[in-house]
Amino acid sequence: MAAVVDLAKDAGSFFTHKGAYHHEVDGQVRDTRATGPVSIKEPRNPVIGFLSPPAIYQAIVSAGAEKARQPWWKTLWLAVLAGVYLSFGGALAYAVGGQMPETQTSNPGLQHLIFGAFGLPFGLALILICGGELYTSNCAYMPAALFEGRCNFFQLWRNWILSFFGNLAGSLIVVWLVDETYLFNNAAGVKYPITIAASKTSAPFGQEILRALFCNWMVCLGIWQATAAQDIIGKIFGIFFPVLAFVALSFSHVVANMFLVPFGMKLGSPVTVGKYIGRSMVPDWIGNTISACFFLAGSYAFCYGTLPMRIENIFLRLTGKGQNQKNAEILTSHPNDMHHDGMQHHNGPFPDDTAHAHRKGPSHGVV
Numbered sequence: 001m002a003a004v005v006d007l008a009k010d011a012g013s014f015f016t017h018k019g020a021y022h023h024e025v026d027g028q029v030r031d032t033r034a035t036g037p038v039s040i041k042e043p044r045n046p047v048i049g050f051l052s053p054p055a056i057y058q059a060i061v062s063a064g065a066e067k068a069r070q071p072w073w074k075t076l077w078l079a080v081l082a083g084v085y086l087s088f089g090g091a092l093a094y095a096v097g098g099q100m101p102e103t104q105t106s107n108p109g110l111q112h113l114i115f116g117a118f119g120l121p122f123g124l125a126l127i128l129i130c131g132g133e134l135y136t137s138n139c140a141y142m143p144a145a146l147f148e149g150r151c152n153f154f155q156l157w158r159n160w161i162l163s164f165f166g167n168l169a170g171s172l173i174v175v176w177l178v179d180e181t182y183l184f185n186n187a188a189g190v191k192y193p194i195t196i197a198a199s200k201t202s203a204p205f206g207q208e209i210l211r212a213l214f215c216n217w218m219v220c221l222g223i224w225q226a227t228a229a230q231d232i233i234g235k236i237f238g239i240f241f242p243v244l245a246f247v248a249l250s251f252s253h254v255v256a257n258m259f260l261v262p263f264g265m266k267l268g269s270p271v272t273v274g275k276y277i278g279r280s281m282v283p284d285w286i287g288n289t290i291s292a293c294f295f296l297a298g299s300y301a302f303c304y305g306t307l308p309m310r311i312e313n314i315f316l317r318l319t320g321k322g323q324n325q326k327n328a329e330i331l332t333s334h335p336n337d338m339h340h341d342g343m344q345h346h347n348g349p350f351p352d353d354t355a356h357a358h359r360k361g362p363s364h365g366v367v
Contacts, residue, residue: 121239
């Protein structure tokens with residue numbers, strides 16, 4: 001019975017329990033089961049000026065843990081601001097790259113490059129430098145903290161829900177305000193947003209998930225590079241090229257599309273709200289979430305974090321090897337213990353009840 005209880009506790013605390021097996025610290029192998037996961041603190045190299053991959057991961061974990069501790073109202077308001085800032089970038093992209101009809105016809109590659117360069121990198125830089133809660137980057141921050149036991153599932157989902165709907169609110173506010181400026185009240189200004197709204201809602205569901213998957217993989221790589229940089233210029237460059245790449249490749253970002261698609265709808269696109277949600281928002285949400293959680297946070301948790309040791313811990317419990325090791329340790333620590341009730345002494349690891357009796361002490365007949 002004790003083994004079943006221990007197994008249930010281990011399974012329930014797979015991500016939140018801070019215990020782990022042995023880990024190498026400062027060149028020595030230490031048992032971290034009592035002290036919790038090891039934080040890899042690596043100082044910035046004063047010559048090259050950026051963090052190494054293990055240190056980047058630890059910085060992401062720390063940022064995720066800080067986000068988990070924020071009050072809900074702060075997360076929500078920062079999410080609204082993030083939606084506003086990214087929509088500023090979307091409006092800039094429409095104003096520059098979206099009003100080049102001749103270039104779009106004669107040289108579509110160049111038009112895609114300009115549309116990607118002028119807009120969304122600017123919006124993401126505002127979020128990262130000035131402050132904001134962007135859902136798609138939180139899909140990497142929060143799982144990284146979860147994998148290292150620095151937050152729990154409730155904190156993760158609270159952050160995700162607040163940041164998603166805060167981003168949506170901020171984006172729709174900018175859609176309404178920009179439309180009221182009448183800056184796009186011309187043939188070129190109207191045509192491209194309507195075209196984008198149609199193209200973002202026309203792909204089959206599975207294809208849209210793949211486009212979103214690759215998109216947030218690139219966006220979170222930009223976050224990783226910006227985290228590595230220790231100066232503002234380095235952070236901007238770290239963000240710029242991955243975001244430029246996903247926009248030029250026409251991949252799908254669920255928060256960016258919260259401005260791009262509704263703005264096209266506002267200007268006269270026949271896309272309905274239901275079609276936008278079912279053909280764009282939902283598949284983009286799925287793809288963006290999967291790529292950030294598993295391809296970024298999961299990959300680096302496996303390489304630079306304690307995730308392998310946590311998986312090993314659960315595996316040992318499920319196979320019973322962990323309990324056998326515990327019983328062997330009990331026998332080793334009490335070599336002269338024996339029963340005084342006339343029963344034959346058990347030679348080998350004790351069953352669960354017997355081991356439990358030895359832990360309880362003399363009240364169970366153990367000297």
